[in-house]
Amino acid sequence: MARVVIFGSLRAFTGGVEMMEIEAATTRELLKKLTARYPALFDTIESGVSLAIDGEVFKDAWFTPIGPESEVVIMPLMVGG
């Protein structure tokens, strides 16, 4: 199962939980399971998040594969200049 890390201020919507394990093959499946577990995360995830999978950052990509040993960090949707 992938290890999912929630960034600091988002933990307000997970009851303070920082780390959890979720079984998911893709980012979409992971985000769906995450919002099912923590419905308060829905608005944030729906408006877009970035994910770092094993250190590589992905923006809003539904079908990025996630390995069983992967670390997935949920981050705000990032923008640049």
Add this chain to the structure above:
Amino acid sequence: MKQDFKILGTRPIRPDGLDKVTGKAMFGADKSVTGMLHARILRSPHAHAEIVSINTAKAEALAGVKAVITGDDFADVENSATRYTMQNCMAQGRALYDGHAVAAVAAVSKAVAAEALKLIEVEYKTLPHVTDVDEAMLPGAPVLHEGVKARTLGDDVSGNTVGYYSFGHGDLETGFSEADEVIERTFKTAAVHQGYIEPHACLADLGGDGRGELWCSTQGHYMVREVCSEILHIDASQLRVTASEIGGGFGGKTTVFIEPVALKLSQKAGKPVKLVMSRDEVFRASGPTMSSSIDIKIGMTKAGKITGAHAKLRYQGGAFPYEMVMMGAMSAFAAYDLEHVQAEGWDVMTNRPKMISYRAPGAPMAVYAVESVVDELCQKLGLDPIDTRLLNAAREGTKSSYGPTFKAIGLVEALEAAKAHPHYSAPLAPNTGRGISCGFWFNFGGQVSVSMAINADGTVSLIEGNPDIGGSRASISMMAAEALGIEFDRVRTIVGDTASVGFSDVTDGSRVTFAVGIATIKAANAAIKEMCKRAAKIWDIDAEAVEWVDGAAQPTGHNAGDFPPMSLAEIAATSGKTGGPIAGHHEGAPDKAGVSFGVHMVDVEVDPETGFTSIKRYTAFQDVGKAIHPAYVEGQIQGGAAQGIGWALNEEYIYGEDGRLQNPGFLDYRIPVASDLPMIEAVIIEVPNPGHPFGVRGCGETSIVPPLAAVANGVAHAIGVRMFALPMSPPKILKVL
């Protein structure tokens, strides 16, 4: 990953150079059509006011006036972000900052349009205003929009506080208890403008049938199409947007300010409308970056190990909800491998123009504050600033302060290059100080589309959808040539309009050379596959028995057949007889952009009589993965450094007690010009990004992150006093001397 290159790393003549130096390049204001009208915008003289009424009758009656619009001409939109963008382009009900648009006129000439503005009667009821970030956060401050306060915040902050973010790990109390020295400081930085030389400009033609054409200066014409079609309630397919040549953007052209207004005027008048902002309007009504108020606390051992680090960032982002402080909070401590770290950030609204991205948005001010305290700790503990940074530097495998674990990164290499550079050991003159700072930026991927045609004469025409703001047409042509195995001058890359090629995200986040580069390589591979197929047909062998080597198809071995290589030009020449035109295209959303680090070193001299700071020597070291065209890369590094120097020394939005901007022009808003600066030496470090087939990282933004602290640290060493606010303009330096 490919590491042996024939084209990459060379410095061919810039494909955009001749047009730009001869004046042939068509910028936003250069386009004209027969019968077009000229538009002007009436702007609020108040920082915050209710618009009681607007009477446009006299303006509409003026001879030559063809259309007048106000906020009432724009119907509501469902998406709140688009609604805020629309209301920033044209106020509805309230003017929220000095310079906020309240009405617009299209007329037969600029003079008539200007005359008509004087005839528009606006009745305002002024309201309390706030322009300072700390004051805007206080409970009881005038709130700009109700109901948008960040969900997790309590009553200790006002409703202007629209975002709260926190990143980090470990336990701060433990971290600080392990320190021999702890320094805690508060910093302030002023809002600064991107300072692009070309003002916002567009030419809009929108018919009553909902079909339209728009020419504009932008970093993202697909973004313009999406936002404008939503605001105008027309189908995206019916609005074709063409990006002009761009005279600078730096993040400031990643949204719309005037395009919906010009389209609405055109729709109402039934004629094309040209709208060009004045410099005054650019300053007052197009987004600068955020101002900030920052608390930093860092603990360090006598040996230089950082034991704990805490940042509190309060960013002021103008009159509408926005999200940007998170980028500062994520960047603040990214350069360091820390066990106990936390960075918190608050986004705050004020009665100022809505912020928009500026090169590595949010990062420079956060890193300025952090790197200033690191420097002060080194000074206090008698430590070498580069050795100390090396001791704490993030490297491959470091769990970053914002969460992810770093892959291959080049901070250590950049620091080691800085330490070995002659600049670091050069003697210093009197009244001169040397400053060092690290900097970091994420870099992004995102959506891209590339279409590549192999022409019958053996040349290649490539269309992509991202405006070229820093040399991307050259780098994309070079990557196409490298992938195809042909000469650079056989490829021409153009930026297509929104009807010519698929969707592409905005040119931002240092993403274009990375993401469009990947799409270009994939498009080239598709074309190569087809060319191998054609050669196989001609040779009457299996397509699988053909490979592409050095720009030509050849049999994979003697068993496949004995044929001489067939070049791209030879295959292209017969394409009409072997199956028709040959092309390759790719649409995708590449990720794995790979972060980038830089280290800047500067010698500053401060005149004790005047407080004037001059930059005597400047060297910038940056990991760019792989420099496609080193001259453009050096230009990006030099440009970012120059902008950061301006931010550190002179640039600032100055507001009066009345909430009005006091310096909306380049005379009073001082950006560095060529004569202010020495040649900035750019040292390119190449630690390949494993996420790109050629090892490319973005390189456009990192360079603006370190200069603020580098200059501030240099000034502190030159004058023996540390300042905690930017800009460090001469009067402010004189005050502390």
